[in-house]
Amino acid sequence: MSGAEVSDLIAAVLEDYPQAVKVEGGEEVVLRPAGAADMAAIVAFAGELTEQDLLFLRVDITQQSVVENWLSNVANGQTVSLLACQDERVVGYCTVDRNPARWTRRVGEIRVNVVPQMRSRGLGRHMTSKIFDVARRIGLRKLIAHMTPDQVGAQAAFARLGFRPEALLTDYIEDRDGDVHDLAIMTYDMDGFNAQVDVPLQV
């Protein structure tokens, strides 16, 4: 698939947004595509994360330059990101990164993050489901998600979508404090052995 075709697919998928969703407790959150104007809001979001959360971020989004790089990837179509917002405040994000290398161009990496106050209220599960659909619709055939073996909530959310543990890489992650951890990789293969229907029923 050419870059232009992928860009068209992304544009078509993002036409479905913004979308309002209710989380447990009745609060409404709006999901919308991330854009260049969201830099400050994302850095502010990172400021709400706990020290423990920051330990395990793949990239340090408290740094403006890192967020700038992220948003430039969004602009060039390498990354598709949705932000969960309450008014101007970002309370979560979900993102799928396409790997531009030719031999991994069918693979996308999904990441989801939510501020502590919104956890265990269904927002993370909802965003995981939404970004999975985005990834499927832009033609990715294999999806991966990285997490530590202790992140059981994340594992459960991905398992609901049909992701399965693929590998455990020992001593793979070094956190901001220099401590070493294992990395669990969960994957979903569109052409693999599945018991899921990819397209959700919307009623």
Place this chain on the structure above:
Amino acid sequence: MSRFERLNDQAAALLAMETAQAPLHDVAVALLDGELSAAVLCEQVAARIHRLPRYRQKLAFVPFNLAHPVWIDEQRLRIENHVYDHTLLPDTSLSQAMDYALKIAQTCLPREKPLWTMHLIHGVPGMTLFVHIAHQSMLDGVNINDVSQSLYDLQAQPRQGETAREWYPRPDPNPLELAADAVQDNTTSFAFRASRLQSFSAANAELVRRATESVTRFVSEPVVFAPWNRHLVGPARIYREVQIATADLRRVQRRLGGTLNDLVLAVLVEAIARFTREGQMAGRHLRIMQPVSVRREDEDGARGNRVAGIFPVFTLQDLGLRQRHQQVRWENESIKQNREAQALQLLSELAPPVPSIAAAEAHDLRLFAQPNLLFAAFNPLNFLQQLGPRITGGEWLSGLLQSMAGFNLTVTHVPGSAATQYLCGHAVTGQRFLPALLANLGFGVAVSTYGGKLTYNLLSDPVLLPQLGGLAETVATVWNEFEQLTMGDAPGSD
């Protein structure tokens, strides 16, 4: 809305259809390295049961069956009453231990307790069998493998700092509360469904039209009864398995095209075609029911998974292996394109609610079941076949239905971890799954994957299909032929 968590139509139907001969629980068997004791397992379950809230609940039946049962907290939950140790003779073989697991799984779970049990079978040298049983009505649209993930680890060292949490069950409701809530819930449920029909989108109207077409196929292509569909199942079971390395499956899949699901089903269908070549099914067709998990979303956000059935039909005529694979690929693609699973799920949600009095005690009260109850349980027609002989003069109904509708077997997919998992520090070296047999479905298949291997788990009623070993051998032969066939092909050459 009910103040309790009430069983949906599907879960209630699963309870209603269960009989002493046909328990409707999921059974997962994990082969553990070394010896694991029940005491250690109990500790782990206690530490993690907060992730399995349904495991702390039991059913409360509503007076006069005014509505489906609800889940209430178990006041006296003692995990050790659900975890059992079984010690067999030393040097028991794995196959003998599996036979013992089948016997454990023969008995229905008592309905006055949380609907799960766990069993540790000792006696196989260097190994413990962990048998996990949970009723299908409590699994909320996932299979038992997904539930088991909460107990397993990806590291040999169990997660640190996990200990049993304080938990205080909510008080039991009294019968009057249950009845009043049921009446209120029935009223709001009718109103909700009516409002949903009014706000029906064009896309969903199209889905319902497709669902109607799918259902029509049941009548237009009447099922041909296989030897294992001759009569209702008894309590005994036999089990055989065929294992294939997933790397080999992927190699063949890349050469033939399509998905792994296509290839897995093509091997099975070809084996069944050969196995039934001499009988009345020769040259006719086979209808399979495949439960699939459908994500359901509404305007309030993600609402979890539901299990829907898809019903692929395959000719049993002699075909070459490539033709067989193409046939399965086309059928699966057509079902996917038509969104058959979503359509049938939507249809079951839109149908008027099932009177719980029909669902709960239909066979005892000699009532005809409601069609939507049957949809709710995926298998409308087999349920009626089962019900037929139980109602006055119902033999004619069974006979009529047997001639026009139904399906031949269920094939359940249970994808598992490719990475090694651990239970209480013991490596899981293999996993097996036992499909439920019910009504006149005397043969079923669960296809599972774990640790780089795919397993065809074949289960049958020994009276209806005593030659299960022969069928397993045919599956292995067909697979070998697929491998040979594609040996010289370049990837994607088909």
